[in-house]
Amino acid sequence: MRILHRTEYRYDRLVSLNPHRLMLRPRDGHDLWVDDALLTIRPRAELRWSFDTFGNSIAVATFADATDSLLIESELFLRRYVTDFSFKPDGAHICPFPFDYTDEERRDLHPYLGLQFPEDADILDQWLEANFVDRPGGAFHFLHSLSDSIHRSLTYSSRDEMGTQTAAETIFRGLGTCRDFAFLFMEASRRFGFAARFVTGYLNDLNAGRDGAADAEGPVGGGATHAWADVFVPGEGWIEFDPTNRITAGGELVRVATTRTPSQASPVSGSYVGAGAVFLGLTVSVDVSEAERLP
Known part of the structure; x- marks a missing residue:
């Protein structure tokens, strides 16, 4: 199956984004196989991966550019066994x-x-x-x-x-x-x-x-x-x-x-800095479809 998880934050002016913690990638197991995992972030971010105390995959994203929006899009291709x-x-x-x-x-x-x-x-x-x-x-x-x-x-x-x-x-x-x-x-x-x-x-x-x-x-x-x-x-x-x-x-x-x-x-957590900046809203969507990753 293919899962597309899209999260978008909007601000009324340019802000500086503090590091954001992402919990979006599953770990493989006998009941869940991840064929591919793609992560798109705008503005551009540097990622550092680690495991938390529970063994979950965690990515910390750091940003260099000011922005009035943040888009995080996770695309997974996986198989589930029950x-x-x-x-x-x-x-x-x-x-x-x-x-x-x-x-x-x-x-x-x-x-x-x-x-x-x-x-x-x-x-x-x-x-x-x-x-x-x-x-x-x-x-x-x-x-x-x-x-x-x-x-x-x-x-x-x-x-x-x-x-x-x-x-x-x-x-x-x-x-x-x-x-x-x-x-x-x-x-x-x-x-x-x-x-x-x-x-x-x-x-x-x-x-x-x-x-x-x-x-x-x-x-x-x-x-x-x-x-x-x-x-x-x-x-x-x-x-x-x-x-x-x-x-x-x-x-x-x-x-x-x-x-x-x-x-x-929390799948996504983080903060921002901007004098007088107003957070305009958050949009989250998850789409699941019967698709397989092509070789």
């Missing part, structure tokens, strides 16, 4: 719930286990008691049911403002974006002893209905970056859950980066 966890036969490899991580797993997973906002624990527990009623015995099906409960009980609503609501804020408001749903799922999973992390990437709505469990009317979150969560299940590894669309480990989810918190997963 593991179907739903139809595995019962057996010793199936993780029960409740469960225990091994001592070694717990040491490795420690940063992903505790609530990011411990003060939300009581509110979260009350909401789970009222809304998360169906609790199957297997860990995978338990988490799948939790994702369904969030999807069913809350209303999706897009929001232009940056940032992610806390679990308590999403519960009180009864609505949220994909980032809010993903974070609520993470905090709820952690409340039951699971290690969970935040995932940012894209929604391949061309695959709607082919795998996973997106709603019949089609998934929401396309046309921009998307967010969901990973949970570590013993014997199965990290499994993706998208409560916004009721997708579990589906080909619709195209991972770019994983982090401990939502705030660490």
